[in-house]
Amino acid sequence: MTEALVEMKNISHSFGRAGVLHDVSLTINPGSYTVLLGPSGSGKTTLLSILGGFLVPRKGSVLIRGHNCTMMPPAKRPTTTVFQDYALFPHMSVGNNVGFGLRMKGVVKSERDRLAHEALVIVGLPEAFKKKPHQLSGGQRQRVALARALVVKPAVLLLDEPLGALDLKLRRQMQDELKIIQKQVGTAFVHVTHDQEEAMALADHCVVMNQGRIEDEGTPERVYAKPATRFSATFMGESTIIPGEVTSVTSTAISVNTVFGSFPIIATAEEGAKVTLAIRPEHMRLIRDSRSITFGSAEVTAVVFQGSFKRVVAASKTLSGPTFIAKIPATHEVAVGDTVTPCCHIENLIMLTK
Amino acid sequence: MRGLMKLFSAIYALAIYGFIFLPVVVLVVFSLQSTAFPIPPFTGPSTRWYEAVMNDPRLTSALFNSLAVAIISSVVAVALGFVSAWGFARFVLPGSAVMRGLITLPLTVSYLIIGMGLLVIFNMIGLPKNLIAAGIGHVVINLPLCFAIIYSQMGDHQINIERAARDLGATEWNVLWLVTLPILWPAIFASLFLSMTFSWDEFVISFLLTRFDTTLPVEIWNLLRSGLNPKTNAVGSLVFAVSVVAAIVLELILLRRRPA
Ligand SMILES: Nc1ncnc2c1ncn2[C@@H]1O[C@H](COP(=O)(O)OP(=O)(O)O)[C@@H](O)[C@H]1O
Numbered sequence: 001m002t003e004a005l006v007e008m009k010n011i012s013h014s015f016g017r018a019g020v021l022h023d024v025s026l027t028i029n030p031g032s033y034t035v036l037l038g039p040s041g042s043g044k045t046t047l048l049s050i051l052g053g054f055l056v057p058r059k060g061s062v063l064i065r066g067h068n069c070t071m072m073p074p075a076k077r078p079t080t081t082v083f084q085d086y087a088l089f090p091h092m093s094v095g096n097n098v099g100f101g102l103r104m105k106g107v108v109k110s111e112r113d114r115l116a117h118e119a120l121v122i123v124g125l126p127e128a129f130k131k132k133p134h135q136l137s138g139g140q141r142q143r144v145a146l147a148r149a150l151v152v153k154p155a156v157l158l159l160d161e162p163l164g165a166l167d168l169k170l171r172r173q174m175q176d177e178l179k180i181i182q183k184q185v186g187t188a189f190v191h192v193t194h195d196q197e198e199a200m201a202l203a204d205h206c207v208v209m210n211q212g213r214i215e216d217e218g219t220p221e222r223v224y225a226k227p228a229t230r231f232s233a234t235f236m237g238e239s240t241i242i243p244g245e246v247t248s249v250t251s252t253a254i255s256v257n258t259v260f261g262s263f264p265i266i267a268t269a270e271e272g273a274k275v276t277l278a279i280r281p282e283h284m285r286l287i288r289d290s291r292s293i294t295f296g297s298a299e300v301t302a303v304v305f306q307g308s309f310k311r312v313v314a315a316s317k318t319l320s321g322p323t324f325i326a327k328i329p330a331t332h333e334v335a336v337g338d339t340v341t342p343c344c345h346i347e348n349l350i351m352l353t354k
Numbered sequence: 355m356r357g358l359m360k361l362f363s364a365i366y367a368l369a370i371y372g373f374i375f376l377p378v379v380v381l382v383v384f385s386l387q388s389t390a391f392p393i394p395p396f397t398g399p400s401t402r403w404y405e406a407v408m409n410d411p412r413l414t415s416a417l418f419n420s421l422a423v424a425i426i427s428s429v430v431a432v433a434l435g436f437v438s439a440w441g442f443a444r445f446v447l448p449g450s451a452v453m454r455g456l457i458t459l460p461l462t463v464s465y466l467i468i469g470m471g472l473l474v475i476f477n478m479i480g481l482p483k484n485l486i487a488a489g490i491g492h493v494v495i496n497l498p499l500c501f502a503i504i505y506s507q508m509g510d511h512q513i514n515i516e517r518a519a520r521d522l523g524a525t526e527w528n529v530l531w532l533v534t535l536p537i538l539w540p541a542i543f544a545s546l547f548l549s550m551t552f553s554w555d556e557f558v559i560s561f562l563l564t565r566f567d568t569t570l571p572v573e574i575w576n577l578l579r580s581g582l583n584p585k586t587n588a589v590g591s592l593v594f595a596v597s598v599v600a601a602i603v604l605e606l607i608l609l610r611r612r613p614a
């Protein structure tokens with residue numbers, strides 16, 4: 001086990017009376033790409049600001065490479081930030097923008113220019129060296145901001161919604177490049193976003209946040225396949241959610257009773273516990289086979305053709321039944337108003353206790 | 355019908371601009387009069403009255419007094435305005451909005467009231483009537499303006515830019531010197547020049563707060579008491595010329611700011 005690069009321990013913070021972070025602990029490993037994913041207002045920026053030194057938490061501590069940095073101002077921390085509005089210095093050339101951090105460290109001009117040029121090569125913009133920020137496009141400014149933060153060789157690079165201001169196509173493109181650059185330079189990145197696709201594409205370690213708490217964390221594959229909480233199952237990708245109650249418990253399996261009957265599940269839980277069953281859209285089917293378990297019947301309310309598949313939303317006809325979300329093959333004929341029989345294989349039921 | 359409308363708007367425009375500029379034109383033209391009265395017919399051009407102004411030690415010293423008061427009071431007003439704008443933009447203060455309102459309030463109070471108020475206070479604390487008192491008066495009237503102009507440029511983006519500088523290891527001094535001032539200099543220069551032009555032809559406060567050494571507008575007023583003559587026109591034209599130069603400099607700064 002490698003030693004942690006950053007340890008945030010039991011961080012709590014509030015602005016005025018409103019609690020924003022509640023006892024959050026987070027570990028960041030060297031060379032990892034950590035993504036903080038959560039809806040707007042969940043405290044992601046606050047957590048990142050505490051890591052960057054822009055805020056001192058009410059409670060808890062921040063250790064970077066084993067040193068307690070909780071009270072250390074940003075100028076002294078081995079962290080740098082890429083701001084969402086890029087925050088480039090408008091009166092300086094791109095070269096001087098990138099070299100600014102080195103200048104503050106007392107590096108001589110010729111060396112500064114050489115390193116700034118190198119950093120611009122890494123982000124693919126060496127020709128912009130002499131330009132002013134206002135002569136660049138949004139995507140190019142983003143790269144300059146990245147180069148400026150990377151050139152000082154921080155222990156951790158912080159990015160707050162770095163792609164939020166870009167249009168979708170550019171965002172997907174920059175996303176791929178960010179990942180490549182991160183692997184190339186080997187610096188640990190901590191990236192804040194509310195876009196789950198971005199999170200899945202980038203993260204080695206995905207941290208799902210909600211209302212100032214970490215709901216779930218792990219590899220994006222694990223978080224997607226086995227979400228820890230109901231929130232995580234609906235925010236990191238969509239799910240059909242069916243509430244239920246544990247009715248019987250054996251040593252290897254339990255039985256969960258729902259409006260659609262009882263289902264056996266291989267898991268452990270206490271009898272009488274309220275649980276939630278989640279089904280990912282790609283596992284939800286509208287045509288049954290011999291192994292399917294079914295969920296009554298439902299009326300299709302929306303069909304969206306998305307190229308390789310169709311996204312179907314259907315309302316259960318059972319009283320207090322759920323809304324079903326399914327991704328089905330594009331060749332499958334289905335129209336709004338059709339009655340369908342939602343079903344899935346038993347092993348694709350995800351049981352959530354929170 | 356259309357033609358008529360056009361004619362009317364042309365006449366209207368002419369009347370407006372005539373109304374604004376005619377007095378100035380008359381002032382300047384008759385300052386070049388070669389005879390003793392600034393009334394038609396025009397007998398110039400001659401620089402006789404300008405020479406008379408330059409040879410009048412009271413007018414020349416008033417001119418220097420005015421320049422000194424304008425420059426020093428404006429620099430002080432800009433410095434104080436900058437510091438307060440910086441403070442308001444960066445720190446969450448209790449009652450921040452109210453305090454900001456209070457600091458810009460003097461913009462709406464008449465110079466006469468401000469002048470009288472200062473006169474009473476200076477009397478109480480024993481500060482004699484002199485150029486320093488007038489300079490303080492000019493700081494009082496120009497500070498709100500400088501504050502408002504500079505504060506308007508200190509949005510969230512500017513604050514983030516300064517954060518970025520700190521994040522990259524800049525000390526507060528470096529942030530101020532290498533980032534804040536260079537970015538805000540158009541706003542700082544604009545407020546400096548505006549303050550200087552306001553101070554330059556300000557009369558009421560200078561009149562109330564000075565006694566022996568005084569500023570040019572007050573000296574001109576003294577001159578006018580003995581009746582109109584081309585010398586008053588000449589010195590008025592000089593005042594006007596300085597204001598025009600300041601206005602042009604200001605325009606150039608503001609035009610240069612607009613990104614291409
Ligand atoms: N400077 C501040 N003063 C008061 N409240 C704040 C401040 N910054 C953030 N908040 C509040 O804290 C909560 C979390 O904010 P933030 O960390 O920005 O969330 P996120 O980045 O996930 O959208 C929000 O409810 C927000 O209104």
Ligand SMILES: [Mg+2]
Pocket residue numbers: 044045046161
């Ligand atoms: Mg945020």
